[in-house]
Amino acid sequence: MNRRAALIAGAAAILGGCTARTEAPDPSSSATSPPASHARSQEDTTQQLDLSDLPDGTYGVWGTLYGQTVTHQPNTRLRMCSTMKLVLVATALQQAARGRIDLASTISWETSDLIGHSPVTRNDSGHRATIAELCEATASKSDNTAANLLIDAVGGLTTLTRFVRSLSDEITRFDRYETEMNIHDGALDTTTAESFGRLALSISETLSNEDRHALFSWLPARDDKRIAAVAPAGVDLVHKTGTSGDGAFNDVAIFIANDRAIGCLSVFTDSPAASEDIVVEIAQRSFDVLSA
Structure with missing residues (x-):
């Protein structure tokens, strides 16, 4: 049995007849039109993935590279979890560029502020860091405490919302801090692939x-x-994962060349049988299309 067949059979056995909650597509998700800079040319081709053999659940996929586009339920709302930290750090960089914050300024925190996965801030005996250092901890280590401090530093969740709306995203929403943002509650803290x-x-x-x-x-x-595990040779990328602890395993990768973005793959999953391996499997199937 090859790796792909073993994955599907094993996950199905784990599922044991359970049915994952499926998010209904948000009616407003069709209201957004892609920015002109990302509109597909007539030569581009789009292919929908068939994920029906994966365990029951909700899987949102959207990717584009080399004139190929791959999708699966691309307009279904799913929790962002820590993938939102990519947006958070970008917001901080924009705020600094506009002179609203100083990346060199120092922020302190108390032991009581430490929450969940915080490998950088928890091990910082001085409990002080610059905003730039908090950005790095948030992006590279997914430090939850650093993320909450950074949200406050940029002006709160409304600042993140204004930032994405300025980029023509009317769907993605930011409602809560870590770690509450990972809890499923309707459309709160959701996006689409x-x-x-x-x-x-x-x-x-x-x-x-x-x-x-x-x-x-x-x-x-x-x-x-996740996505980085099966990216084809020659495809450089950076990515940000997100995990809820109760079925959401996500990853968003930006493909880069000469320090510029040339494509992207976003994979959002929510299933009782969701796992790192399922994200890898979806990514592999996506690359089969994107690198064809």
């Missing part, structure tokens, strides 16, 4: 060369996790 994928590309175009380089240098690259 297509909206977030296009947003990641828009961010890459909007930031200055210096800020884009900073963002790309902070995000994990080929670390053999």
Whole structure:
């Protein structure tokens, strides 16, 4: 039995007859039109993935590379989890570029502020860091405490919302801090695979060369996790994962060349049988299309 067949059979056995909650597509998701810079040319081709053999659940996929586009339920709302930290750090960089915050300014925190997965801030005995250092901890280590401090530093969740709306994203929403943002509650803290994928590309175009380089240098690259585990040779990328702890396993990768974005793949999943391996499987099927 090959790896793909073993994955599907094993996950189905784990599922044991359970049925995952499926999010109904949000009616407003069709209201957004892609930014002109990302509109497909007539030569581009779109292919829908068949994921019917995967365990029951909700799978949102949208990707584009080399004139190929791949989708599966691209307009279904799903939780962002820590993928939102890509947007958070980009917001901080934009705020700094506009003179509203200073990346060199220092922020302190108390032991009581530490929450969940916080490998950088928890091990910082001085409980002080610059905003730039919080950006790096948020992007590279997905530090939850750093993310909450950074949300406050940029002006709160409404600032993140204004940022994405300025990039023509009317879908992605930011409602709660870590770690509450991971809890399923209707449309709170959700996005769609297509909206977030296009947003990641828009961010890459909007930031200055210096800020884009900073963002790309902070995000994990080929670390053999999720999408990065099966990216074809010659495809450079940075990516941001997100995990809820109760069925959501996500990843958003930006494909880069010469420090600029040339494509993106966003994979959002929600299933009782969701796992790292299922994200890898979806990514592999996506690359079969994108690199064809």
